Amino acid sequence: xxxxxxxxxxxxxxxxxxxxxxxxxxxxxxxxxxxxxxxxxxxxxxxxxxxxxxxxxxxxxxxxxxxxxxxxxxxxxxxxxxxxxxxxxxxxxxxxxxxxxxxxxxxxxxxxxxxxxxxxxxxxxxxxxxxxxxxxxxxxxxxxxxxxxxxxxxxxxxxxxxxxxxxxxxxxxxxxxxxxxxxxxxxxxxxxxxxxxxxxxxxxxxxxxxxxxxxxxxxxxxxxxxxxxxxxxxxxxxxxxxxxxxxxxxxxxxxxxxxx
Amino acid sequence: xxxxxxxxxxxxxxxxxxxxxxxxxxxxxxxxxxxxxxxxxxxxxxxxxxxxxxxxxxxxxxxxxxxxxxxxxxxxxxxxxxxxxxxxxxxxxxxxxxxxxxxxxxxxxxxxxxxxxxxxxxxxxxxxxxxxxxxxxxxxxxxxxxxxxxxxxxxxxxxxxxxxxxxxxxxxxxxxxxxxxxxxxxxxxxxxxxxxxxxxxxxxxxxxxxxxxxxxxxxxxxxxxxxxxxxxxxxxxxxxxxxxxx
Numbered sequence: 158x159x160x161x162x163x164x165x166x167x168x169x170x171x172x173x174x175x176x177x178x179x180x181x182x183x184x185x186x187x188x189x190x191x192x193x194x195x196x197x198x199x200x201x202x203x204x205x206x207x208x209x210x211x212x213x214x215x216x217x218x219x220x221x222x223x224x225x226x227x228x229x230x231x232x233x234x235x236x237x238x239x240x241x242x243x244x245x246x247x248x249x250x251x252x253x254x255x256x257x258x259x260x261x262x263x264x265x266x267x268x269x270x271x272x273x274x275x276x277x278x279x280x281x282x283x284x285x286x287x288x289x290x291x292x293x294x295x296x297x298x299x300x301x302x303x304x305x306x307x308x309x310x311x312x313x314x315x316x317x318x319x320x321x322x323x324x325x326x327x328x329x330x331x332x333x334x335x336x337x338x339x340x341x342x343x344x345x346x347x348x349x350x351x352x353x354x355x356x357x358x359x360x361x362x363x364x365x366x367x368x369x370x371x372x373x374x375x376x377x378x379x380x381x382x383x384x385x386x387x388x389x390x391x392x393x394x395x396x397x398x399x400x401x402x403x404x405x406x407x408x409x410x411x412x413x414x415x416x417x
Numbered sequence: 418x419x420x421x422x423x424x425x426x427x428x429x430x431x432x433x434x435x436x437x438x439x440x441x442x443x444x445x446x447x448x449x450x451x452x453x454x455x456x457x458x459x460x461x462x463x464x465x466x467x468x469x470x471x472x473x474x475x476x477x478x479x480x481x482x483x484x485x486x487x488x489x490x491x492x493x494x495x496x497x498x499x500x501x502x503x504x505x506x507x508x509x510x511x512x513x514x515x516x517x518x519x520x521x522x523x524x525x526x527x528x529x530x531x532x533x534x535x536x537x538x539x540x541x542x543x544x545x546x547x548x549x550x551x552x553x554x555x556x557x558x559x560x561x562x563x564x565x566x567x568x569x570x571x572x573x574x575x576x577x578x579x580x581x582x583x584x585x586x587x588x589x590x591x592x593x594x595x596x597x598x599x600x601x602x603x604x605x606x607x608x609x610x611x612x613x614x615x616x617x618x619x620x621x622x623x624x625x626x627x628x629x630x631x632x633x634x635x636x637x638x639x640x641x642x643x644x645x646x647x648x649x650x651x652x653x654x655x656x657x658x659x660x661x662x663x
Binding site for chain 1 (some may be wrong): 424429433434440442443446448449451459475476491493519525532534548550551554566567589590591599624627628631638642646649
């Protein structure tokens with residue numbers, strides 16, 4: 158039938174996906190440690206209907222060809238791992254990462270997930286867990302009579318217990334970094350999983366190998382820029398409008414044709 | 418039947434193909450580094466026996482619009498926009514060197530610098546670029562890629578190949594959307610080419626022009642259809658004149 162109908166349809170679909178991505182970013186504007194996504198577009202393959210430079214006759218070449226593009230495709234959502242701003246939370250189990258690393262979380266199936274969300278809590282057994290109750294790896298147990306918890310920049314966790322002025326170290330938080338964090342697989346709950354594209358985790362102590370330091374009593378805000386998202390939203394809507402106009406025009410042409 | 422129907426059919430067909438080109442441009446109004454496809458009609462006189470009374474219309478695409486698209490600041494260190502008529506060299510899926518204006522570079526798990534769709538970015542030596550694990554990467558204005566490992570001084574590890582299109586070696590779009598020279602031979606590194614890091618180049622599609630073009634093509638199509646209808650009614654009248662029972 159008409160190529161332009163289907164081409165404009167790819168444009169509408171792509172803009173719709175773009176809006177999905179933008180809405181997700183905006184919905185997570187207050188999510189601790191959230192990293193914003195962008196939809197990445199690519200033009201689809203071209204149909205070479207008439208080769209440029211082909212011989213028109215023995216002496217002459219075609220000066221122009223006919224090269225019809227077939228529309229647009231969403232190839233990826235690319236996650237931007239820029240640092241979010243740090244916000245003081247006055248909760249001494251909150252840690253924010255200033256740098257590139259990820260904190261490690263033990264999933265219920267025993268595997269490790271990675272997060273930038275360091276708003277930790279204590280569960281009934283005294284374990285340090287995420288807001289969803291998943292324990293931090295390697296496990297940290299806080300004694301029941303703890304007066305104060307302190308998490309150092311290098312990840313060492315110490316407590317002072319009642320009746321003993323000397324702080325005692327109860328564990329050490331480790332972090333991981335990835336050569337391609339954009340390749341991590343998001344699993345929701347502010348968690349990421351290692352994937353074939355992210356590379357293997359490079360584990361280390363906070364403060365070493367560019368992993369970044371920990372800041373106790375802070376959380377990392379989402380890195381969504383609301384102004385930017387709103388501008389993208391306007392642009393997306395207009396691009397969608399334009400593509401729907403192309404569908405409409407193509408349809409009118411078809412209608413005209415069928416009236417013959 | 419009157420031959421006008423064939424002539425106007427080529428006109429209607431060409432307008433439909435024009436719509437396809439315009440729709441493709443509009444569909445890519447948000448594609449990073451996209452170059453708008455230009456379209457023009459070509460007149461093809463009918464060759465053959467007898468008088469050359471008819472000229473057919475053919476739609477043709479005459480390359481791409483070369484103006485730069487709008488700059489969009491992203492702040493991501495590995496995003497780059499080529500300045501002027503410079504292009505980034507990448508390795509196409511067919512193994513040949515191809516050029517793109519889309520500078521949304523990424524890293525693979527093996528530490529190779531690739532484009533957003535996974536094609537290897539080439540250095541000035543024509544080789545793929547590998548970066549060390551855990552390094553902080555900075556792109557310089559001339560394409561120099563600097564890697565800083567924690568606790569070590571920053572070190573230039575490669576220079577991206579930036580090539581400029583010239584009048585003698587124009588770039589043409591291939592079926593995969595990447596650009597290559599007409600003969601397929603690689604362009605030379607341009608020592609003066611520049612890039613801007615932390616920015617991406619938007620699509621250079623002019624939406625206004627596309628919309629106006631679309632309206633014009635739709636009207637033209639209607640005219641051709643009208644011609645077809647006229648031919649039909651002419652044919653009917655002629656039939657009535659010649660009819661024995663009239």
